Amino acid sequence: MDKAYIPKNIEKELYNFWNKNGFFKPSKRKYKKNFCIVMPPPNITGNLHMGHAFQHTIMDILVRYNRMQGKNTLWQVGLDHAGIATQMIVEKNILKKKKKNIFEYGVKKFIHTIWKWKKKSEKKIYNQMRRLGDSVFWENKIFTLDKNFSKSVKKIFNNLYKDNLIYKRKKISNWDIKLQTVISDLEVKYKDISGKIFYIKYPLLSYINKTQNFCKYIIIGTTRPETLLGDVAIAVNPKDVRYKKFIGEYVVVPLVNRVIPIIIDKLANIDKGTGCVKITPAHDLNDYKVGLRHKLPMINFMKNNGTVRNKAKIYDFNGIITTCYSSYIPKELHGYDRLIARKKIIKKIKKINLFHSSSKHIIHLPYGDRSNSIIEPMLTNQWYLNVGLLSKKAIQVVKNGNISFIPKNYEKMFFSWMKNINDWCISRQLWWGHRIPIWYDSIFNVYVGSNEKIIRKKYNIPNKIILKKENDVLDTWFSSSLWTFVSLGWLENTKIFNMFHPTNILVSGFDIIFFWISKMIMMTLYIIKDDNYISNIPFKKIYITGLIGDDEGNKMSKSKGNVVDPLDLIDGITFNDLIKKRVKNITNKNKIEKIFLNTKKIFPNGISPMGADALRLSFAKLSSNNRYIHWNINVVESCRNFCTKLWNASIFILMQTSKKYYKFDQLSLKNSILDLWISIKFNILVKKYKKYLKQYRFDLLAQILNKFFRNNFCDWYLELSKSIIINDKLKKYNVRNTMLFILESFLRLAHPIIPFITEYIWQKIKKLMFIKRKTIMLESIPKTIKITESLNSQKKNLKNISFLKKIIICLRKMRLYINFKKNFLIPIFLKIENPEIFLFFSKYNFFLKKIAYIKSITILKTDDLVPFSIVQSIDQVQLFIPVLGVMTIKKEIIRLKMSIKKMILKIMYIKKKLINSSFMRFAPIIVIKKQKKQLIEFEQELSKLLQQLKIICKFNVNKFY
């Protein structure tokens, strides 16, 4: 092994070794148990970010663990075409490079360019996965627009259509003007913007008729005056006394002179605006509902690009064109963007004296999540999936516990959302995606099928009738919702599908529970039935991870310039390169300055290479139940340090065990006090390891592995074993056996989290242990070590070693107090009350001599005179170290007094309890016993402390004062 741990030198090679040997492949043989995870397919829009790396780590830990448990294991990998996101990013690219928008560029060319983009992205993303160590089944990788995937999508669309679950309807929906597509509610994000509210006078019709003089109005507040072009009613609250008298009357809409009724509806809020609200069903989500309630017509005045039409389109409440109103729109508004039209309208209204006032107002504006443009609710014809029944079934399987969330509290979120779910709008006006498998003839009859040929045959349509394919594509989440079964080969009914579906666990962020997880559950329940026609679930468990933010808790985003690329953590990056990456595409100078300062603060010297193992270990450590994870480089550093420690300890063990005269022999694993101790500790580790894995507590898992290896194995076992190797020639074989054995077992325990370094070291030591198998990946998770000693003697062993540790720690402490140099050998004197401990000392004093640099140990009788010393007592032993010098003594007196004070407080606390009659009456006997025992211990301790103080003070007084 190289002297220094440099992850770069080992990781890539090991990954190739695993992959080439097919270790990631599931077997086609029948196994007792199967284990499968389907990876949430990353979008092809860009690289994997920290969140991906985090989730992949969790998945790989589970996959590797289960593989090592001897299960037939599959981690399914693939990519998502990500409709809107990809189309946007490529569109932007084309605009930048070719100065053309996509309409100028052309559909065919555009699609071709996206495929090229996909190829590039795929390469990058898959490379990242390899660097992270993802043990995925590469041969089965799949893309959501692959031919087979498309076939499945079409087939499922057909089934849903046949079952009357899919319908097309004109409804109001969120329209993205920039992308010119409908988007779902979930893709709309709200922002608070300071804007204006305008108050406009709507003349009352009855008054006009009477006096020909506009002097009575109803005043309406609106932030979107242009929508008056689509007004069909004014609503007031039934409880609002101010407007009671006007109910049933009519007003005239300014500019278009449309006569519309005043109606009552609970939507009108007495406290908001003027209390009456204009109703524009074609351009407002709430008004749409009011329109349906009151069977009002819908007037659409806006084109899909957000400009004002020349003539309004008028529909009845069912969406059927009517002529109940004039389609007149003032000429001077034609063709203008709705925001410009707004200004023009205000101007004109002022002119005709119908303007009342305006005021500043904070508006909660809807924006497209992707395009970042203001969303206009619009009447459009879209395809919907009826999810009424599907959602109920999905709620059932979670309620039954067939699917469970980890952590559990996400179930509440899931239920409340699923209960209020609307029908799913599955069509999008995009080019990149699955075309909806629908054909129309010239009179808009609808035909469903997977291609035109089949449809003509099926419906017996002659060739002279022209069929036109639906232009819309399906929402990305439609194909994603089929991911678990289609990716496994549902269409072809493959062996793999039959073996591994339903999958075991889905690992995902909470941000896509509604987008994706809920839909997967619904679709799978609908499509997949077992032999008894019982619906199948897509996965048994859902592990929800937190989202990774920067160390202040902000989301990592390119525009904030706080992104950390997982590959940069693995390979390292200089400060300058990091800055370059972070300010790329950012033009605002202040922002650049800010990013620079922030980066300087957190990564003053860039990032040094950490390696994939350290990164993975850090993710495991951070994976608590928290929703937001404050990610910090320090954690990765401490994890890298752990890997280095593992590396160095292995070098030491290799040094010890690759000697010519030594041969590993597992049978001679005889338990000396030390070997027995580490075996017991190891067994505790294994038990906890399994427990935490069962609970999906990877943070605790990482913690106990670290604790065992550092605090037990390195700090005590290896250190103490040195004295055996030096001193006891008979036992050194056993010690070498044990250290090798424990190391090898530990490597297997740690492998799922830190696969590279464990494999590397394992390859080095396997020869020494005569292991012929190829890889640690396919070894088994270690079981507890069989210990022949009785439980009692195990307990005793733990006690003895902990006693030994106490003495050593105490000696070290005293040494520091006295300011002895570390390697200055000191004589110590002991007074021992307990004969058992006396025995212990005579047996194991060589440990002390080596590790605590003791020159000699003299055991005194109770009455023997003691040289001038500072004293410590541990259990039933008094420990004396002879000293000279005033300062030490003074220091020691202060320390002792402090300890005495603390001890007295502790004793008081317990005594108070024991005096309390209620406590004695009601507390369980065990608790009382425990407290009593503790009191005795504390009191003993106190008396010893007092005695020490006495001795020291005496010494102090006699000698110097």
Place this chain on the structure above:
RNA sequence: GGGUGAUUAGCUCAGUUGGUAGAGCGCCUCCUUUACACGGAGGAUGUCGGCGGUUCAAUUCCGUCAUUACCCACCA
């Protein structure tokens, strides 16, 4: 407005079937002893968000308030 979580050491977070609390990082002191300074040894640090209730006992259970984060709804 409806909902869900969080509040524990300077920071990031664990924990307790109720019996005065832990880790990592940071900080202080000492040590370059042949596995390891990406190390070792030792140390300091907390009215466990406030108030009230249940209980012999509350950081833990219940109520309430405060702060904070997020989810859903919301363009008068």
